[in-house]
Amino acid sequence: MPVVIVAHLMAKPGQEGLVEKVFREAVPEVHAERGCSRYSLHKKAGSDGHFVMVEKWDSEQDLQAHREGAVMARVGKALGAALEGPPDVVVLEALPAGEPGKGAL
Template sequence: MSYVVIATMIAKPGQEELVEKTLRDAAADVHAEPGCARWALHRKTGTTGHFVMVEKWESKEALH
């Protein structure tokens, strides 16, 4: 059974690009974690600074 996590983040005004860069820079490390099947970053359409991360993990244990 796989597990999907959906996380949201809202950047402070003026920090949107820094937050996006930081999250994108972390992607390789997250993908390298045992059990990580997918990690994707999205900006919420029609908003400024709203981010959505979708993660798929191979097991509940991999989340810990």
């Protein structure tokens, strides 16, 4: 069963550029990981430091492998001091409605 994640990350003042750069560099590698259906970086409108990652994984096992993988280890090391705190991660359960493909991620 697919797993959808929304993760909010807050950059410390002055670290916004580093956070964006590190994630932009990591995205292509994550896209190549097994089970990655979506891994997309966003920034909250009107905010310099509030980043939102929207993810979709084919399975919980694929998500766990991503979390424990080399890319996330490198991202964590690069951003450890640049974030206000740990990401606020929300795991979503789809409630499909309406047209297939539009009613759920």
